[in-house]
Amino acid sequence: MVATSVSSSHLVQIAQKTRCEARKLAVLSTIERNEALEAIAQGLESAIPEILAANETDCQVAQTEKISQALYARLKLGETKLKAAIAGVRDVAKLADPVGAVQIHRELDHDLILKRLTCPLGVLGVIFEARPDALIQITSLAIKSGNGVILKGGKEALRSCQTLVKIIHQALSRTKVNPDVVQLLTTREEIKALLTLDEYVDLIIPRGSNSFVRYVQENTRIPVLGHADGICHLYIDRAADLDKAISITIDAKTQYPAACNAIETLLIHQDIAETFLPKIVEALQAKGVKLRGDELTQKFVKIKAATAEDWSTEYSDLILSIKVVDSLNSAINHINRYGSRHTEAIVTEDGETAQTFLNQVDAAGVYHNCSTRFADGFRYGFGAEVGISTQKMPPRGPVGLEGLVTYKYQITGDGHIADTYSGKDAKPFTHKDL
Numbered sequence: 414m415v416a417t418s419v420s421s422s423h424l425v426q427i428a429q430k431t432r433c434e435a436r437k438l439a440v441l442s443t444i445e446r447n448e449a450l451e452a453i454a455q456g457l458e459s460a461i462p463e464i465l466a467a468n469e470t471d472c473q474v475a476q477t478e479k480i481s482q483a484l485y486a487r488l489k490l491g492e493t494k495l496k497a498a499i500a501g502v503r504d505v506a507k508l509a510d511p512v513g514a515v516q517i518h519r520e521l522d523h524d525l526i527l528k529r530l531t532c533p534l535g536v537l538g539v540i541f542e543a544r545p546d547a548l549i550q551i552t553s554l555a556i557k558s559g560n561g562v563i564l565k566g567g568k569e570a571l572r573s574c575q576t577l578v579k580i581i582h583q584a585l586s587r588t589k590v591n592p593d594v595v596q597l598l599t600t601r602e603e604i605k606a607l608l609t610l611d612e613y614v615d616l617i618i619p620r621g622s623n624s625f626v627r628y629v630q631e632n633t634r635i636p637v638l639g640h641a642d643g644i645c646h647l648y649i650d651r652a653a654d655l656d657k658a659i660s661i662t663i664d665a666k667t668q669y670p671a672a673c674n675a676i677e678t679l680l681i682h683q684d685i686a687e688t689f690l691p692k693i694v695e696a697l698q699a700k701g702v703k704l705r706g707d708e709l710t711q712k713f714v715k716i717k718a719a720t721a722e723d724w725s726t727e728y729s730d731l732i733l734s735i736k737v738v739d740s741l742n743s744a745i746n747h748i749n750r751y752g753s754r755h756t757e758a759i760v761t762e763d764g765e766t767a768q769t770f771l772n773q774v775d776a777a778g779v780y781h782n783c784s785t786r787f788a789d790g791f792r793y794g795f796g797a798e799v800g801i802s803t804q805k806m807p808p809r810g811p812v813g814l815e816g817l818v819t820y821k822y823q824i825t826g827d828g829h830i831a832d833t834y835s836g837k838d839a840k841p842f843t844h845k846d847l
Contacts, residue, residue: 424606427563427596428613432536434594435561439533441589443510449556449590450506456584457499457549457577464495467576468545475569483671483729488543488569498546502553505796511814512559520845522834524827531818533559535615538607539799540565540629542621545573550790550797551618552581552595558817563614565598565607567621575599608633616817618800623727638812640803642753643673644727645785648744648770650761651682655689657782658760659696664784665758667700671729673801674756674788678724679735680744683709686737690714702731709737724751741766745773752776754803756788777803777810
């Protein structure tokens with residue numbers, strides 16, 4: 414179950430074993446894969462005290478090592494978060510099977526039939542800092558989509574991850590899914606070795622700090638799904654309902670400040686700055702938020718001056734930069750310059766202004782009159798997510814099952830040859846969708 418050597422040959426053996434079992438998983442029925450997920454959910458439920466005890470030990474060690482507050486927030490599991498993750502496993506089981514869906518069914522000619530069908534990617538390599546609940550989410554999505562998964566959690570979550578994988582293996586041993594389809598690596602050195610296994614691993618999914626994700630992106634030839642930064646903005650328009658604006662701002666910044674979909678910059682139209690700034694500053698400071706503002710902001714409220722660096726900083730903490738802008742276009746330009754293409758939102762009662770914002774802001778998620786905290790696979794109804802992608806090519810935004818499958822083309826004929834359809838007397842294709 415657990416890799417104890419960083420040698421390339423050892424990791425190759427793990428990857429080969431995972432790929433072998435993933436191929437068997439891919440041909441299991443929907444019912445069999447769903448039964449495996451229910452077994453995992455039941456196993457986790459029965460082991461809640463054991464899981465929480467392991468996580469508490471991790472948290473105690475992390476406190477002595479003085480890890481960042483944001484990382485500690487991701488590490489801390491707690492009964493509520495754990496039960497939500499278990500519920501997510503069952504939610505994934507309820508989703509439509511992403512494997513074997515017929516996307517194209519077309520007659521090329523009589524008895525020459527083309528199909529395009531979805532199929533698993535193969536083997537996922539998932540590397541994450543802290544967040545033991547991510548291990549549960551990713552494992553459930555991998556099994557549902559017919560993929561093997563090699564997991565590498567951060568050292569701060571070692572005991573939590575080992576306990577979770579042990580329980581998952583025990584649960585899978587009672588199903589048609591071989592436990593070897595889920596593997597756990599445990600040392601930092603193994604990350605670098607894993608990133609070289611492009612022959613065996615089909616997709617790398619990193620979840621953690623921007624520096625960590627950038628390291629992964631720059632050190633592998635394997636396709637990477639993820640985002641390096643979560644610099645999200647909320648723009649309060651001149652036509653905003655100020656009560657809505659205050660409520661949304663507070664939620665987007667303070668509901669879970671360590672999340673990548675929490676806002677880092679608040680943009681305010683100059684026409685409402687004098688009225689709105691004192692109210693929002695008071696509300697934010699009551700929640701313990703440290704504020705930084707540009708020159709115009711400081712004319713209306715006394716807060717620390719923002720620097721150029723603040724506009725491109727992901728705080729992942731109770732810190733927020735504020736800027737007063739003179740127009741919708743200025744807000745959009747600021748977001749498109751400094752945003753990380755993650756999630757951006759506008760508060761306004763002007764429908765035309767809202768639509769302009771939604772159309773022109775370049776991000777995976779663009780929202781109107783709601784918190785950026787909705788950027789989440791579970792909240793989107795995906796059951797869970799493997800991560801959030803800010804790349805232009807799909808999948809984009811919170812990635813659930815659809816990001817873990819690809820497709821293949823199948824053609825069935827009856828002695829057909831290509832030469833029949835070429836040359837002077839070429840036979841025409843019928844190209845009839847069935």
